[in-house]
Ligand code: IMP
């Protein structure tokens with residue numbers, strides 16, 4: 261599995277340090293709202309990031325899960341709800357958490373869906389952001405890393421549901437993308 265990665269973009273240690281700093285940023289920017297924080301991770305891509313992020317935050321917080329499916333292979337698709345929000349967010353200070361902001365379609369969809377549930381506020385936290393593809397109307401409040409526009413896997417990010425368990429983030433070998441395109445035997 262590790263051999264399928266052509267190049268490591270972000271090492272385990274680089275991610276660990278940045279995630280800890282990001283957690284500090286989120287806590288500092290949430291002063292006065294500590295009691296009402298609810299994190300809404302978008303499953304499945306955000307789970308590894310979320311698990312590390314929230315363990316760096318010494319404040320009261322709750323979770324409300326939403327499960328979407330967006331991607332098929334490396335091509336973006338329309339977001340689809342697999343499982344709706346697990347908890348009520350009315351009156352809560354919500355922070356949506358996702359692995360990556362690419363075209364912004366997924367986050368726009370979730371943000372608009374949450375707005376109808378009457379939260380006190382909605383902010384967005386992503387580990388990765390690809391440049392220039394999301395509309396200006398979609399602002400990420402907290403961003404771990406800006407990366408180039410290439411398809412990456414690991415640390416929760418998948419290619420056809422594989423590679424989420426890689427501890428680092430890397431670029432897949434072209435052969436692996438081609439191989440996965442073949443029908444399963
Ligand atoms: P968007 O809706 O185009 O912003 O894409 C966001 C979703 O697409 C993320 O939640 C990811 O699951 C997936 N995605 C976008 N870019 C990548 C990538 O480079 N690798 C793996 N998944 C990606």
Ligand code: MG
Pocket residue numbers: 305331417418
């Ligand atoms: Mg995905």
